[in-house]
Amino acid sequence: MTQSAMPQAATTLPLRIAPSILASDFSRLGQEVRDVVDAGADWVHLDVMDGHFVPNISFGPDVIKSLRPYTDAFFDCHLMIAPVDPYIEAFAKAGCDGITVHAEAGPHLHRSLQAIRGLGKKVGVTLNPATPISVLENVLDDVDLILVMSVNPGFGGQKLIPATLEKISRIKSMIGDRPIELEVDGGITTETIAAAHRAGANVFVAGSAVYKGGSKDAYRANISALVAAAKA
């Protein structure tokens, strides 16, 4: 992919690994959160699924509230739920530091983003693989984070959809020099992370690629391998 002659963004945000706890052992979720942070995770990615917006059910605010005391790490909450507005406050109170809502979750995206901002949390918007980036045009000055889905949401262990890489670089151009975190979610492994990083992402959600091996040592090795691969 030839790098367009766009000026380098004034803000180069740090590379962050955000393990998705969807891939962790749910029977010991608190320890799994603590271990992955001790193993070098920058953020903890919380995949909330309602069985309606996505064909899977994961966990709600009470589980997140129970996880909060296990770490001070940034809780990066990805709400794959619709409707989303009635639940934003509960996730904020549960201890999410960033709350990301789907542009497809309802008719009033800007109001959802305003609600997150009003609760003092980092504001995120996310879009599914088939959703055009034009949905972002009118909210670029209202968000701190843009999450690009590189798989169709609902399950871990899927393959990254190659067409989403071009989408990442086009969104990076849209962002310009705004200090917006550009996060990619789904199918991030040592094989795919470099292309996603080159495309412009700086935050990488990884579930199966981090939690494989099932021990803190394995997580540490997996995270180091992802960081090394990103810079390769």
Ligand code: DX5
């Ligand atoms: C949607 C979820 C993803 C998923 C990533 O399916 O939002 O975060 O857990 O899992 P991996 O990294 O295994 O593709």
Ligand code: ZN
């Ligand atoms: Zn996610």
